[in-house]
Amino acid sequence: MTQLKKSFHLLLISLLLVITAKAQYVEPNEFKSPVELIFPNQKFDSIVAKNALAKGTTTLAGILGQDKPNGLGESFKKIYLFPATPYFKEWYDLKKKGAQVKKGKIKIAAIDSTAACYSYWCQTNIEGKFTFPNLKPGKYIMLVTLDRVASRTSDKYEGSAYDNYGGQADYYATQTHNTFYKEDFMKEVEIPANENVVTLKWKTK
Secondary structure (H helix, E strand, C coil): CHHHHHHHHHHHHHHHHHHHCCCCCCCCCCCCCCEEEECCCCCCCHHHHHHHCCCCCEEEEEEECCCCCCCCCCCCCEEEEEECCHHHHHHHHHHHCCCEEECCEEEEECCCHHHHCCCEEEECCCCCEEEEEEECCEEEEEEEEEEEEEEEEEEEEEEEEECCCCCEEEEEEEEEEEEEEEEEEEEEEEECCCCCEEEEEECCC
8 A cells, every 4th residue: 555655646646757857848839820900099998899789679670691602691600790999990900901011020910808798699691691689779880700712723734746747736735723812891871760670781792
C-alpha cells in the first residue's frame, strides 16, 4: 500500500512538472494579416439600440433573391436585422464603400462583438421567404452573407500534330477555374407606423 502511495505521488509530481514547465523558446508568428478591420467612430449606445429593438406589432415579410433563374429565392440563409442607430448607420455607410486597399492593407468595415448582439435574425425557407415579427416603427439595416462563385477559362496546351509538309497544328483544351467566395449584401428598410405587415422583395444581384 505504501509503495502504491509513493508511485502515485511520483506520478502527480511528474504531471505537475509537465503542466507548469515553461517553453525554452516560443517561435514568433511572422504572418501578418493583410486585413484591417475598420470600426465606426460613433460610440455604441446599448440603451438606444435596445429601445429600438423593443417589441412592436409590425411584421416584416419578404423573399430574398427572387431574381434567380429558377424563380426561387436564396434558400436557408441567415438574415440579420440591426436597428439603424447612429453607430449601425455609420457601419452601413462604411460597408457600402466596399473593401478599401491602402498601403498594402485591405480595410474592411466591422462592428464590435457587443454591438453585434443587438440584432434579430431569421432564416429563409427553401423558397427564400423570410419573416421578422413584432417590430416597432423605425429604420432598420438588414445584412445577409451569400456564397458566390467567379469563373474564368484558360487554354491548356495538349500537344501538336505535324503533316508531311512541315505544317504544325497545336491542340488546346479549355479549362474552367472556379473561385468560391462570400459576399455581404445590406439593405435599409423602414417600418412605418400603423402598418401590420410590410412586404419586401430583396434582389441580390
